[in-house]
Amino acid sequence: MALPELLSRLRLTPLRHHLRRSLSAAAPPPDEHPPAPPQPPSNPKLFVAGLSWSADERSLTDAFSSFGTVTEVRIMYDKNSGRSRGFGFVQFSNDYEAKCAKDAMDGKVMLGRPLRISFALGKVRGGPVIVPRLPMVCKFNI
């Protein structure tokens, strides 16, 4: 085996690997478009379903007020029977609190029923649905 080839195998090869690693590390993300941020639109109002028949505005408020300032709580009742329709709305003073409460309370059982929470849609009077620009991180670990 020729001497140059020997040297090449002993020293240059590892160097090449090192260089390749450095280059690939320094290389910009290869046209990596963020995979369609499925971050759902967020607004200060939550749609809360799966409510127990016995859940009222008071118990709802108590369950959500630890995540922020609850500005409005509404449970939909049947006009005739007066019984709860099993869902309602909880509005916070801002999107962050709403998202935090959603992440923390979605799926949790309340009064024996698992809550199904999502951001309210529809009757959004007072402006368009604002998509948050900054990542919102819930500080609660529930």
Added chain:
DNA sequence: GTTGAGCGTT
């Protein structure tokens, strides 16, 4: 005395 996916009043 029942039931169980869903998006609501002024």
